[in-house]
Amino acid sequence: MRVVNSSTSDFLHNNVKVFRSRVSKTAWQGISVAIIALTVATAAVAYLESGQISIASLLEAQRTNFALWILDIVPFIFAFWGQYSSTVLAYEASAMVMDQTQELRDKADSFEKQARHSITHDLLTDMPNKELFYDRVEQHIVSPRGQTIFSVLLIEVSNYKEISDTLGRNSSDSLIKQIAVRLESAFPSPYSIARLESNTFSLLVSEELSERSVLELAESVHRVLHDAFFVEKVKVSAQANIGIVHFPLHGTDVDTLVQRAGIALYMAQNSNKGSAVYDSSFDAHSPKQLTLMSDLSHALENQELELYYQPKVKVSDGSISGAEALVRWNHPKHGLLGPDQFIPLMERTRLIQGLTLWVIQEGFSQCAEWHRTGLDIILSINLSAKDLNNPELPDLISGIKGATGINPAWITLEITESSIMTDPDAAMGIIRRIHDMGFQFSIDDYGTGYSSLSYLKSLPLKELKIDRSFVSDILRDESDAVIVNATINLAHNLGLEVTAEGVEDQATLELLKEEGCDLAQGFHLGRPMPQSEFNQWCSENR
Known part of the structure; x- marks a missing residue:
């Protein structure tokens, strides 16, 4: 003083x-x-x-x-x-x-x-967010000397999507705010509550509880959420399922704990109680995708992941234009797994950020090698919603760009409409920073998300990809044909290229050519292939 x-x-x-x-x-x-x-x-x-x-x-x-x-x-x-x-x-x-x-x-x-x-902190509820929650769990794990015993409850509002689809996003946001207020008032310190996802909360109990006590705690969560909520004068009921794990019994790191809490949550969804404590026996009775969660953290370390490449060809002459990088998992027990079987599981944890980093490193290196050997193609790489909420992503991409010597014009980053809507302002800021480096963007699976023209107008896009669900039936379904035609005209009026996914036969390709579609990909043109097979395919189809 x-x-x-x-x-x-x-x-x-x-x-x-x-x-x-x-x-x-x-x-x-x-x-x-x-x-x-x-x-x-x-x-x-x-x-x-x-x-x-x-x-x-x-x-x-x-x-x-x-x-x-x-x-x-x-x-x-x-x-x-x-x-x-x-x-x-x-x-x-x-x-x-x-x-x-x-x-x-x-x-x-x-x-x-x-x-x-x-x-x-979460912008909507002002609760601690996933990052702070993970940090608090990790602090409990390392202090004091790993002897702490605690529990984590994963709380999911199971009917949230139904409410959101019926009443709209603003109303569902109002419901989440009310749920947050109830949980915070019912479980003050030393409990620690966080909002992990749109409809998922976590409750950290920093003390040792008996099996009976922790189930009673879960029951109290159900009682807290039992009374009806009022959203714009509409009476709404929130249905919750709860998955429970204990440290160190069910895992010694935060990712494993959250993964196994997710398994317990899945079992809770199929029980009358609406809550379940993780047990290793769940793995034998749950779907294969769920049991993979415990192996995900080792997939990158053990070099079990591999990039496959699916050709993108010009509709006008059939020449190769580019390729889309698609990750595959060579699981030692289950064999070759497609992204649909493990990407959603990785998105529930921070592992998705490590996967994105690996895909970008591998994809940039391979694309640079292609151009050094005279193969002039553009590589498309998918980004998830989690990636578009990672403020470090532009700097990570910049570093990998410098290390690999990639020309940003050789890369197109694919994003979905729904991935932008998680946090539009943050996502738009990250997209613009990456675009300022010279990278191009594409809207993937167009027509299956929000399809907001305002975002199409404001995003720095190069390409619009029509989802396979519209392309596959354009020969038989007149409505799909009209949608594809309208989408192609819309994209061209906005100065965008159009890629049609899911082209399975020559007749579909010919119709797309008549409609003026620019690019196409699908099994008729080429399946996703390992790098060596893709190189051979390119040499045969030049």
Whole structure:
């Protein structure tokens, strides 16, 4: 405190000196004017009284004229008053500057706190978000000396999608806010509650609970959410399922705990109780996709993932234009797995960010190699919703670009309409940063998401991909044919290329050619292939 007071005093003293020097200058100007006026008045009186101006007449005028005596006092009054006023004004001005400076500092501190808060808290509910929740769990794991025993409850509002589809996004957001308020009021500290996903919450219990106690806690969660919610005067009921895990019994790291809580949550969905504690026996009775969760964290470490490439050809002449990178998992037990079998599971954890980083590294390196060997194609790489909410993604891409020597014009990053809607402002900011580096973007699976024309207009897009669900039946379904035609015309009017997915036969390809479609991909043109087979395919189809 003494240091602060001393620095404040020095700051005030220095400011006063500056202000006083400026105000004193004005005061001295006033004194100079007063002295000149006195001199002129004395000379005038001397001349009027004696008819001449001399030292003797000036002294005589000063000695005998009362009015000059008063004028003699004026410079001294100016000097005293000027110095006094300059000091007062200097202190007041300096104090004002200090007040305004402190106000700016307070505002800057407030903005900094808000920024830090927004990184670790959910924007809708102001609850801790997934990152803060994971951090708190990890802190419990490492302290003290790994001897802590705690539980995690994964709470999912199972009918959230139905409510959102029926009442709209704003109404479903209102429901989530009300649920958050109930949970926070029902489970204050030392409980720690977070919102992990759109309809998923977590409850961290930082103490050892018996099996009976933890089930009673889950039942209390159900009671908290039992009473009806009112959303825009509509009575709504929230149905919850709860998956429960214990540390260290069910896992020794946060990803494993969350994965197994997800397994327990799945079992809870199929039970009458609506809650379940994880048990290893669940793995034998749950679907294969769910049992894969425990193996996901080792897939990258064990180099079990591989990129396959599916050709994209020009509809006009059948020549190759590019390829889409599609990840495959060479599972030691289940064999070759497609992305639909494990990508959704990875998106529930932070593993998806590691997968994206690996795909970008592998894809950029391979594309650079193709161009070095004279194969001039554009590689498409998919980004998930989680990627578009990762503020580090532009810097990661920039680093990989520099390391591989890739030309951004050789890469198209595919995003879905729904991935943008999770946090539109954040997603748009990340997309623009990456686009500023020279990378192009494509809307994947167009027509299956929000299909918002406002986003098509504002996004820096190069391409629009028509989903296979519309393309596969255009020969038999007139509605699909109309949708494909309208989409092609819309994209061309917006200056975008159009790629049709799911082309399974020559007749479909010919119809797309008549409609003016630019590019196509599908099993009729080429299946996803390992890198060596893709290179061979390219050499045979050039």
